[in-house]
Amino acid sequence: MIEVQHLTKRYGRVTAVDDISFRVERGEILGFLGPNGAGKTTTMRILTGYMPATEGKAIVAGFDVFDQPIEAKRRTGYLPETPPLYPDMSVVEYLDFVAKIKGVPAAGRRERVRQAMERVRVADMATRLCSKLSKGYRQRVGLAQALIHNPDVLILDEPTAGLDPKQIIETRELIKELAGDHTVVLSTHILPEVSQTCQRVVIINKGRVVAIDTPDNLTARLRGTETMYVQIDANGADAGAALGAIPGVTRVAQADRRDGIVGFEVDSERGQDVRRELARTVVSSGWGLLELRPMRMSLEEIFLSLTTDEMSSAAAASGDAAQAATPEGDAVNA
C-alpha cells in the first residue's frame, strides 16, 4: 500500500531524512517511533505530498506522490501534528468544506460528514465553532477530517498528543478499528502506544531507520538471551543454586525476597526454552512455584538503547537495522 524507497530530504545543509526505505501492507498499522526531530514529521509530509523529497521515491496506494500527486492525495487522509482547523467555521461547515476539496461527490456529502462525526464522536459539537473546541475535540475533528473521503491510507502525526488518558484509549481503539479497511501510519514518541496499537514499528533516529519489526520481535531480538522471572517459596533452602544447575541456564540472580519467598531472574541461552525444567526442578524439590513468566526488555529500553547511545545502538541493532533497512529484509521479517 505504501512503498518508500531511499527517501532523503535535506533542508539546506541539514539532512532531516536520510535514505529511509520501508513498506506497509494493506490493512496494517505501522508505528513511527523516534525522538523529537528524528524526521518523523518530515517523512509523513513527504508521503502526503506536502513537500517533495530531495531524493528517492514514495508510492502511496499505487501512485507516486511526486509524479501523480492528485491521485495519491485522493487516497490519503492526513492528520498533521496540529489539527488544521479553521477557527471561524463550525465543525459541520469545516467537515463539509474538507469533503468538498477532498472530492466527495455532492450527493452523499452530507451523509459522509455525519458518519465521520459519529465515528470520532463529535456529533454533539456539530454546530460549535472550531475555535471553541477543547484540545481533545480538535484532535478528533482533525481525525474526522482525515477520514472523510474514506481514504485507503491514513497518515496520523501524533494522533494522541494532548489528549487525556480516556481519550487516548478511545483514539487508539478507533485507530485499531480503522486498520481493517485502511492502512495506517502513525507517529508517536509515546512507547506503550506503539506496542498497543501497531503491528509493526519503524524506529528512526536522526533521519535514519534504526530498526523495523513487530514490537514483540524487537523486544526479543534485541536481547541476546531470554530471561524468566521465577518466584519460589523455598522455605529458606538455596533455590538459586538448584536453578543454576539446570542445563541451558546461564545466569541466576536474585531479584527480590519477602517472607521467605524469593524471586529470581533466570537467563538462558537464546532459543532454549527452560520453563519446563525450571518448573520440574522447583516442584520436585518440594518448593512452591508461585510465579513463572518470561521477562521482556520493555520498548523503552530498546528505544533508548537504539537512539541514545551511538555505540550500543550500532552494536545492538547492526544485525536488525542492516537487514530491516531494505524492503527485502523487511519483507522477510514480516
Next chain:
Amino acid sequence: MRNILAIAHKELKSYFAGPIAYIAIGLWALLYGYFFIAILQFFVRNSMQMGQFGMGGPQSMNVNQQLIRPLLQNVTIMILFVMPMVTMRTYAEEKRSGTIELLLTSPVSDFQIIMGKFFGALALYGVMLLVTMIHIGLLFVYGNPEWKPILTAYLGLLLLGGCFISLGLLISSLTKNQIVAGMVTFAVFLLLWIITWIGSFSGPTVDQLTQYLSIIDHLDDFSKGVLDTKHLIYYVSFITFGLFLTAKSVDSERWRG
C-alpha cells in the same frame, strides 16, 4: 472548477465570519460616502455658479465627467487603504495556523487554491463595489447620467482591484505574519500609485515608463468611458503575472520546507 469554487466560497465565508469583512466594508462605505458628499457639493456649487453667469442651466454640466469620474477615481485611494486588510491574511494566516497543510495535502492543485483565494477576495471587493453603486443609483434618480461610461469605469475598477488582489496574494504568500504582509502590501500599493511623480521631472523616457507602470494611470481611460485594449491587456497581464508569481512562491516554499 468545483475546487476553485469551494475554496473561493470558504474564503468569502471566512471574511464574513470574522470582523474583517465588516470593518473593510464599513470603512469603505464611510470613506466613499465622504467622497461622494464632498464631490457632490463641489459639483452643485459649480453648476449653480455656471447658472448665475448665464452659461445655461445647471444641467449643462456633465454629471459623468464632473462628478462620477472624479468620484470613482477616488475609489482607488480607498482600495489602497482597504485592500491590504483583505489580502494580508490569505496565505499568511493559513501558514501560521497550519491549515495550509490541509490545502496542500488535498487533491487540489496549487493553481486551484490560488484561483479560489483570488476569486474569494474579488467577491468581497465586488460587494464593496456594490456599495458604491447605491450612490450612483441616487444620481440616476435626480439627474440622468450616461450609464455606458459608468459601466466601463466599473470594469476598470474591477480589473484594478484584481491587480491589487493578485499582488496582495503574492506578498501574503511570502510571510507567516499577517502584519508584515499588510504593511508590505500597503507600501507596494502606495509606490505603484505615486510612481509617476518621479517621471514628470526625469525626461520623456522615464515619464513614459513610469506612466506605463503606474497602476492608476491605466484607469483613466476606463473612467472616461474609453475601452482601450492597451489598458485591458495591462491589467489582465498584471493579474496573471501576480498569480503566477504567487504560484511560484507557494511552490518554492514547498521545496524549501
